[in-house]
Amino acid sequence: MAVHRILALLFAMAVPMAGAVPVQAAEADHPEARPYDESRAAMVDVALALARAxxxxxxxxxxxxxxxxxxxxxxxxxxxxxxFAEMLGSRYEIAYVDVGHPQEGEGRNIDIAQRFGIAEIVGTPTVLVLSPEGALLNAETAPTWRNAASRSEDDIFGYFAAFTPE
Incomplete structure (x- = not known):
């Protein structure tokens, strides 16, 4: 019973963090947001996302x-x-993890990627899709997102929609 209370408390605390990310004016043909916060406790954010999942x-x-x-x-x-918010919100729990400048030897939170089998961050963003049990589902494509700004909206949408049934 105590475990259920702790999980409920963690879930309640996490719900406000799962709110909308403010969208800023696009520099190109896509919206932009800045949700990466180096001062956040990334391990806690990941643990909460996994608990919610x-x-x-x-x-x-x-x-x-x-x-x-x-x-x-x-x-x-x-x-x-x-x-995206409608589709992702019904199928995923999302955590944004600030990794600093790993390509320049000034990375942080790399241990989170390593926990799921990604040895290093070779480009940003690196996007991990995990099962509700925390198993990495996209090991081959996780590091391929460093061109995300030049991908089409439909390609990105289709990629994430394909991981889960409607």
Missing amino acids: AMSRKRAILVMGANWCHDSRGLAGWFATPR
Whole structure:
């Protein structure tokens, strides 16, 4: 019983964090958002996303990026649009993890990616799709998002829609 109370408390605390990410004016043909916060306790955010996913039987998305990264901002911007928010919100729990500048040896939170089998962050964003149990489902494509800002809205939408049934 105590475990259920703790999970309920964690879920209640996490719901406000799962709110909408503000969308900013696009620098190109896509919206942008800056949800990456280096001061956040990334391990806690990931643990909460995984706990919510397990409770709701949704999948989790861990977006490992940074506000300095055009592609990270672009993907986060798409996620914040109504079209994506509706689909993602019904199928996924999302956590944004700030990774700093891993390509320059100034990375942070890389241990989170390593926990799921991604040895290093070679580009940002790196996007992990996890089962409700926390198993990595997109090991081959997780590091391929460093061109997210140049991908089409429909391609991005289709990628994430394909991981779960409606």
